[in-house]
Amino acid sequence: MPELPEVETVRDGLDRLVVGAVVRDVEVFREYSVRRHDGGPGSFRDQLAGRRLSAAVRRGKFLWLPLEEAATVQPVQPVQPEPVEAYPAAALLAHLGMSGQLLVRGAVLSGEQTPTAVLGDEPGRATAADDWRHPHLRVRLHLTGAPSGARYLDFVDQRTFGHLSVQDLVHDHVPTRGSATPPSAVPAGHGSDLPLLPEPVAHIARDLLDPNLDLDDLVRRVRRRRTQVKRALLDQTVLSGVGNIYADEALWRARVHWARQTDKLRVADVRRVLDSAAEVMREALAQGGTSFDELYVNVNGQSGYFDRSLAVYGRENEECRRCGALVRRDAFMNRSSFSCPVCQPAPRTRTP
DNA sequence: CATGTTTCCTGTCTGC
DNA sequence: TGCAGACAGGAAACAT
Incomplete structure (x- = not known):
């Protein structure tokens, strides 16, 4: 996409x-x-x-x-x-x-x-x-x-x-x-x-590559919400630019499960998720300028040039690049969430 | 008001 | 081989 x-x-x-x-x-x-x-x-x-x-x-x-x-x-x-x-x-x-x-x-x-x-x-x-x-x-x-x-x-x-x-x-x-x-x-x-x-x-929030983004304020706004962390990441009015793919990648890097409640996350966890999202998007952008020419047009359902760098997205039952456990896929908002069951332990109360 | 769910669309893939 | 159904997903529109 x-x-x-x-x-x-x-x-x-x-x-x-x-x-x-x-x-x-x-x-x-x-x-x-x-x-x-x-x-x-x-x-x-x-x-x-x-x-x-x-x-x-x-x-x-x-x-x-x-x-x-x-x-x-x-x-x-x-x-x-x-x-x-x-x-x-x-x-x-x-x-x-x-x-x-x-x-x-x-x-x-x-x-x-x-x-x-x-x-x-x-x-x-x-x-x-x-x-x-x-x-x-x-x-x-x-x-x-x-x-x-x-x-x-x-x-x-x-x-x-x-x-x-x-x-x-x-x-x-x-x-x-x-x-x-x-x-x-x-x-x-x-x-x-x-x-x-x-x-x-006009109602869309700033994105993570916006030099005028107030990160501390964003952390507060995320934690003020009462929803799953991935829903917050995808919410336009909270933060823009993150889609399903980069949300999963950011959560994996930050070792946070997508169903964790935002209001129960520590400040450091939220900050790590946001830093990870910014990081993965910067890496994709850096690759975007060079190697995507033959693949970028093939946006018919695949993520294209960044495929090789993806850690969890689209990798159901493949090994986690960090610990080797098999990546799992859960239904989420009429689509999918990919995560590592070991690196990203699911919260107790919510079990999809 | 805040949060959750449905809907729009087309081409590809899967399973019967 | 055909064909219905699942799937992919951003965000507006709608529902709770």
Whole structure:
């Protein structure tokens, strides 16, 4: 799945290849993929055409490109009063769901940039400025004026849990510790202290790679909850960016069972779980830049390039890399939890 | 209000 | 060989 490290890799690629480009046209092949856009495909197209993609920003697994009016390519529409804010008032918001990809086509890559390592394009088709349409192509943005020469930004999504929309930028609904603070990847030169987020992201908590995350506060908020620790890890309003895979990996590293109650965990345990989650995601991100090119596109149910490094996820009845016990799998929230029965002893009262 | 459960979707895999 | 059912999962929507 594209989790935080994968989304960050994509964000970085968009930053280098499509930021600065102007959207010339939009094709929506699957209406469902823009279901969260208010107004439908026609409105989606209208709100993008003629706008410049001015930055690439991420929080958790949400990714967005703030929009600016393009001075050169003005769409034919009535003149509207300019917003006073210097920061863009709207953004193209993307969530990759579990199988979404953003593929840049036609970019001329320079130097060290490996074509296929940038945005998960397919080997052999990576550099060509072709019009080839992926079987799961849902939305295509036609670009012009990209410094990289990128012609298309393709949204490809097999299982269609991902989505695109144009959203107003609003102030953070859940500022950490009282004061409004900026999102994690605020573009340079855009007033980095302006805490503007797409509306659907405004209630999403900061992620573990956010330099402005208050870790002590997060520990307190986790322990204040009365639920299983893994539920807390997956809760958007507590912490963003952690999915089922990295939750299991973090808990294994921290030697904490997924069903432990948050309000009974010690501060040191919670801190260790969070540190482990940050660590495993940083490692995945580090690998994401290099070795995933031939595998990253294969997000059809497998975790892809990071597979080899996984300690427990998807390894039912295989040996724990630490103690050799057989990894167990439990049903959890209509999915699975993987854990080591020895390293991560289950709490007494709750026995699934 | 806080927490738990269901639902959306498509392609692959398993078992009968 | 076919085909129903299980499975994968983020997060909104709904339920308790």
